[in-house]
Amino acid sequence: MHAVNQSAHDDIASLLDDSKLADALQADATSVLPVLKTSVENINQGLKKLYLEGAPVEEIVLGRAELLDRLLTTLFDHFFDPVRQEVALVAVGGYGRGELHPASDIDLMLLLKDEENAQTQDAIEKFIMLLWDGRLEIGHSVRTVDECVAEAAKDISVATNIMESRLLSGNTDLYNSMLTLTGPDRMWDNQSFFQAKLKEQILRNGKYNDTAYNLEPNIKEGHGGLRDIQMIGWVAKRHFGAASLYDLVDHNFLSEEELKTLLEGQQLLWRIRCSLHYLTGRREDRLLFDYQHQLAIEFGFKDDTSKERSNFAIEQFMQQYYRTVMELERLNEMLLQLFREAILYKDKPGEIVVINESFQIRHDYIEVTHKDVFKNKPTTLLELFLVNEQHPEIQGVRAETIRLIREHRHLINEEFRLSEEARRLFVHIIRQSRGVTHEFRRMNRYGILAAYIPAFARIVGRMQYDLFHAYTVDQHTLFVLRNLRRLSVPEFCHEFPLASGICHHLEKPELLYLAGLFHDIAKGREGDHSELGAVDALQFCLDHDLGRTDAELVSWLVKNHLIMSITAQRKDISDPDVITEFIDRVNTLEKLDYLYLLTMCDIRATNPKQWNSWKDKLLVELYNKAAQALQQGFENKTNRQDDIDHNRTYAFRHLSKEGLGTIEISAIWNNFTDEYFLRHKPAEIVWHTKLIMEHANKDTPVVKVRTDKRTGSMELFVFSRCVIHLFARIVSVLGQLNLNVADAFIMRGTSSCLLETYKIIFSDDMLEHIDHYAHEVVPQLLEKLTDRELSDLATMAVPRAQKHFQVETQISFTKVEDSGITRMHIETTDRPGLLSVIARTFIQCNISIHSAKISTAGETANDSFDITQANTYTPLSKPMQQELKQALLEQL
Numbered sequence: 001m002h003a004v005n006q007s008a009h010d011d012i013a014s015l016l017d018d019s020k021l022a023d024a025l026q027a028d029a030t031s032v033l034p035v036l037k038t039s040v041e042n043i044n045q046g047l048k049k050l051y052l053e054g055a056p057v058e059e060i061v062l063g064r065a066e067l068l069d070r071l072l073t074t075l076f077d078h079f080f081d082p083v084r085q086e087v088a089l090v091a092v093g094g095y096g097r098g099e100l101h102p103a104s105d106i107d108l109m110l111l112l113k114d115e116e117n118a119q120t121q122d123a124i125e126k127f128i129m130l131l132w133d134g135r136l137e138i139g140h141s142v143r144t145v146d147e148c149v150a151e152a153a154k155d156i157s158v159a160t161n162i163m164e165s166r167l168l169s170g171n172t173d174l175y176n177s178m179l180t181l182t183g184p185d186r187m188w189d190n191q192s193f194f195q196a197k198l199k200e201q202i203l204r205n206g207k208y209n210d211t212a213y214n215l216e217p218n219i220k221e222g223h224g225g226l227r228d229i230q231m232i233g234w235v236a237k238r239h240f241g242a243a244s245l246y247d248l249v250d251h252n253f254l255s256e257e258e259l260k261t262l263l264e265g266q267q268l269l270w271r272i273r274c275s276l277h278y279l280t281g282r283r284e285d286r287l288l289f290d291y292q293h294q295l296a297i298e299f300g301f302k303d304d305t306s307k308e309r310s311n312f313a314i315e316q317f318m319q320q321y322y323r324t325v326m327e328l329e330r331l332n333e334m335l336l337q338l339f340r341e342a343i344l345y346k347d348k349p350g351e352i353v354v355i356n357e358s359f360q361i362r363h364d365y366i367e368v369t370h371k372d373v374f375k376n377k378p379t380t381l382l383e384l385f386l387v388n389e390q391h392p393e394i395q396g397v398r399a400e401t402i403r404l405i406r407e408h409r410h411l412i413n414e415e416f417r418l419s420e421e422a423r424r425l426f427v428h429i430i431r432q433s434r435g436v437t438h439e440f441r442r443m444n445r446y447g448i449l450a451a452y453i454p455a456f457a458r459i460v461g462r463m464q465y466d467l468f469h470a471y472t473v474d475q476h477t478l479f480v481l482r483n484l485r486r487l488s489v490p491e492f493c494h495e496f497p498l499a500s501g502i503c504h505h506l507e508k509p510e511l512l513y514l515a516g517l518f519h520d521i522a523k524g525r526e527g528d529h530s531e532l533g534a535v536d537a538l539q540f541c542l543d544h545d546l547g548r549t550d551a552e553l554v555s556w557l558v559k560n561h562l563i564m565s566i567t568a569q570r571k572d573i574s575d576p577d578v579i580t581e582f583i584d585r586v587n588t589l590e591k592l593d594y595l596y597l598l599t600m601c602d603i604r605a606t607n608p609k610q611w612n613s614w615k616d617k618l619l620v621e622l623y624n625k626a627a628q629a630l631q632q633g634f635e636n637k638t639n640r641q642d643d644i645d646h647n648r649t650y651a652f653r654h655l656s657k658e659g660l661g662t663i664e665i666s667a668i669w670n671n672f673t674d675e676y677f678l679r680h681k682p683a684e685i686v687w688h689t690k691l692i693m694e695h696a697n698k699d700t701p702v703v704k705v706r707t708d709k710r711t712g713s714m715e716l717f718v719f720s721r722c723v724i725h726l727f728a729r730i731v732s733v734l735g736q737l738n739l740n741v742a743d744a745f746i747m748r749g750t751s752s753c754l755l756e757t758y759k760i761i762f763s764d765d766m767l768e769h770i771d772h773y774a775h776e777v778v779p780q781l782l783e784k785l786t787d788r789e790l791s792d793l794a795t796m797a798v799p800r801a802q803k804h805f806q807v808e809t810q811i812s813f814t815k816v817e818d819s820g821i822t823r824m825h826i827e828t829t830d831r832p833g834l835l836s837v838i839a840r841t842f843i844q845c846n847i848s849i850h851s852a853k854i855s856t857a858g859e860t861a862n863d864s865f866d867i868t869q870a871n872t873y874t875p876l877s878k879p880m881q882q883e884l885k886q887a888l889l890e891q892l
Contacts, residue, residue, distance in 0.1 A: 008055040012063035015046040016070055025078045036075075036134035043067050047102065048278055057270045064100040065091075072108070072131075073169045079127045080170065083120050086113045088170035093139075096165040097233075101270070102277035103284070108140045109165070113174055115144065137283075145178045152182045156196040159188050160234055184238060193238045194343045198336065201231055215463055215470060217321070219269050219276075220285040224325025226273070228332040229266050235339050253338050255403075258331060265328040271299075272321065292318065292465075311465040315524075322461030322472055330406070330445055337365070337399035359387050366391075367398040374408035378416055381408060382425040382452070385443055389435035397442070405446050412451035423544045426452065430517075431510045437482045440517075444474060455521050455536050462524050470607035473523045479605035480516040484509075484597060498620055499600055502593050511550055514541065515557035515598055534559035557594055560585065564599040568618040569855040570862055574679050576640050579625050589630050596623045610857070613712035614742060614761040644674050650682035655689060668692050671749030679745050679851070680757070684715070688755070692719055701785045705774045712767050713742075714774055716758040720785065726754050727849050728839035729784045734760065735833045737777060744852040748873075790843075807860045809892045813881045821850060821866045822876040824884070828892050830861040837891050838865070845884045846870045 016039055024035040043064070051060045069091070076089045093107035094100065110124055124142060131138050143151070152159040162182050167175040184190055205223055220226045229245075236242035240251055245262060248254040254262070275298055276284045279291055287295070296317035304312035345363050353361040358373045358380045360366070366388060373380050384405070388394050397405075416422055430436060443449040450457035459473035469476060486492050488509060493500035506512060514537065522532035534555045541551030563585055571578045586592050600619055604611045648669075655665055668689055677685065687706070695702045701720035708715070716734075720726060727746055734741055743759035762770050809828040816823050826838070835854070842849055842865075850866040868874055876884065 008059040011050055015043050016067050018070055021074050033133055040135055057274050061099050061101055061270055065098045076169045079123045085171050086120050088175045089168040091166045091168055092161045101273050103282050105137050105139045108138055110142045111174055112144045148178050149181045153187045190239050190343045194235055216286055216288050218286050219272055224329035226269050232335050262331055265324050268324050314465050315463055318463045319461045334399045334402040355387055364395040365398040366394045367401045374404055378411040379421045382422055385439040386425055386429050388439055389432040409447050409451050427544050430513050437485045440481055441478055459523055473520050476605050477520055480601050483601035483604050484512055484516050499597055503597055511554050512594055514554045518558050519561045530559050557598055561598055564595050568622045570853055573622050576643055579629055583626050583629050592626055609763055612763055617711045644677045647677045647682050651685035654686045671753055673747055676747045688717055703778050703781045707770050707774050712762045714760040718756045721753045723785050725790050725843055731835040731839050733780050733784050735836050741854050746850050811885045815875055820874050824865045824867055826863050828861050830856050830859055834861055841887050841891055845887050
């Protein structure tokens with residue numbers, strides 16, 4: 001039921017000429033199909049034209065169903081005229097509700113009185129074949145009433161389809177019989193139907209990561225999507241026999257304002273879905289990156305011409321979408337809770353357990369003691385969440401109380417935020433030993449968090465248009481909070497033992513949670529979000545009487561929340577100078593503890609695909625080295641030579657125990673540089689030394705791998721005396737195998753030998769194939785290394801999502817102190833074969849590479865290369881740097 005736009009309705013109705021189809025059916029059989037195809041094409045193109053000219057989406061969706069009703073009824077009445085008392089034509093699914101989006105399937109059921117006889121079978125075959133040949137996307141089933149009853153009894157989705165079906169033509173008694181025999185007094189009574197549909201929604205939500213805020217959301221199946229609206233309609237129809245959502249107002253389940261919100265949300269989702277179908281020419285319900293920009297422009301959003309906000313239209317469009325589905329999600333929760341109370345507890349008044357003058361528990365759900373609680377004492381809008389935390393027996397908030405929260409959110413104003421009671425309550429909420437994650441999610445869902453912290457309101461539903469961040473900023477923030485809290489739960493301490501141990505000994509874990517809450521709060525503002533967020537965090541903590549020292553710690557964590565990740569992933573943490581630079585920023589063990597926990601939980605909450613055991617290992621290694629350095633004191637810091645001597649000594653002892661003599665070891669090690677002993681741990685040096693010794697009398701290169709499933713990594717070792725362009729050959733093979741290089745070290749020995757080591761990391765979904773790749777990589781490398789010529793660069797397909805993100809290439813050079821090395825840093829768009837392109841450019845520009853540190857975040861590659869001039873092994877001059885930069889820019 002909706003307000004009819006009569007002009008659009010008339011235009012749509014005129015798209016089908018019923019008389020032409022009827023005349024063709026009365027003529028010879030060959031004239032039907034051309035007329036049908038023309039009719040279908042007229043409907044499809046006519047509706048598209050009207051939509052693009054601004055016809056209301058409701059008219060398009062409902063009008064398409066009405067046109068198909070007319071067309072299908074005409075065809076059915078013709079083919080089934082002799083047996084119309086034996087068959088009923090029934091619309092099911094979305095078509096049963098009278099809704100048909102441009103590319104949606106037309107779901108039909110042919111309901112039979114008895115098993116098919118020859119006459120009905122012939123009619124069915126001719127009817128269905130004509131529909132297919134006429135280019136109608138139909139889905140159909142053929143069932144008797146008994147079969148429908150049997151299927152509906154065991155499958156809730158079949159029962160739902162039947163419940164919202166419509167009779168188009170045929171035997172009315174047959175159709176009514178099916179409805180009666182599958183009604184709530186025969187099967188799936190109100191309670192069992194509600195519980196089954198609720199379970200269905202929970203499973204569906206789990207499939208979409210329990211959040212509506214994925215960056216390529218499914219507008220039909222995701223949280224707050226069309227399925228959630230349909231869910232309300234299904235339960236209302238089963239319980240009340242409600243024909244539409246409007247009936248819920250009459251039953252006092254929805255206010256007029258809530259109905260308006262629901263219908264406006266449905267209208268937006270219908271518009272997006274309709275546009276997606278027309279844009280793609282198929283049934284597409286995912287808001288993929290491929291379509292977001294075009295849809296944003298279609299919906300009236302404009303791009304900002306400034307470089308920093310080049311995706312402004314997309315971000316604004318998607319924020320409108322996310323905020324809409326958040327509101328729909330709130331309504332869905334409230335209505336389902338109302339249904340729960342009306343259906344499951346209809347005749348059970350329930351014992352009331354009074355908590356205080358404001359709140360009580362009924363049926364395990366919290367509610368206000370009277371409807372003026374929030375009006376009389378606004379701070380109870382925060383107190384409710386604290387009470388939830390303190391009473392683990394509470395399973396949720398009763399629907400009427402949710403409604404009252406929504407109606408009284410406006411009371412959280414500046415006066416409210418300045419009140420000592422509100423501030424005290426907020427600090428108590430974040431300090432509780434249980435329930436913090438759940439209640440902050442609930443506060444966000446009900447709009448309380450955004451009302452209390454205005455800066456948080458700006459990030460609600462804000463997307464970051466890249467491949468690195470998988471969620472909106474507010475959802476990412478809540479995932480960080482969840483991860484931090486999980487570290488303190490004993491049953492999960494085995495997941496990250498070091499982190500859980502540190503967390504257990506934190507004196508004030510609430511400071512960590514506040515840092516997590518504020519670390520990205522300035523995203524989307526102009527300027528450095530870390531700097532801006534640090535200012536917000538400091539003021540908030542001071543306002544909430546946390547003390548200057550604690551406030552400054554939270555502010556410092558927000559300002560520096562990226563430095564540990566950058567250091568671990570982009571720098572050589574085997575270099576004592578890197579550790580020194582890091583601890584100069586951190587300077588206390590307390591800060592290091594907090595920063596390590598925040599960093600780990602931040603990365604894990606950014607994108608499920610970004611976290612892996614290798615990153616865990618790097619962070620743990622950096623934490624341990626920094627902690628050791630801080631414990632020793634700044635005056636006792638180790639230097640490069642200490643680490644070199646340590647690694648040599650321990651490796652030598654191990655090799656000696658295995659029976660290798662000093663002369664044998666020295667003969668190999670005399671070729672090795674100090675940088676090699678600095679970069680490799682004793683166990684790695686032992687492995688390399690033994691491999692070289694085993695192949696001492698062979699001319700072919702040494703190529704070996706070993707895997708570590710615990711860290712999700714593979715170590716590749718290559719030793720050669722005669723292969724040119726070794727790095728380029730190796731990264732070419734690794735790229736073709738789609739292997740992810742995280743670290744590379746290249747050593748030119750004193751006797752013209754080349755030793756190269758590579759760290760290759762595997763994502764969790766590839767980890768099960770690590771043994772396969774370990775088996776594949778060696779023979780493929782040996783083949784490439786023995787080829788006389790460097791093979792042509794293979795063309796590799798760019799993943800779909802990656803095509804929509806371009807990072808402007810930035811290249812810079814610095815001189816590494818006390819060495820002959822130039823360090824080149826490059827930031828560019830990640831793509832298959834990127835390392836191969838860079839390696840071949842080095843060859844072209846006569847550059848030698850000594851080490852590489854590879855870091856990829858979404859679509860952005862951040863890589864560092866230690867390089868020299870190939871002939872002289874000296875740093876690059878300014879002209880050479882410019883020549884190399886220009887050559888790389890041309891390639892990238």
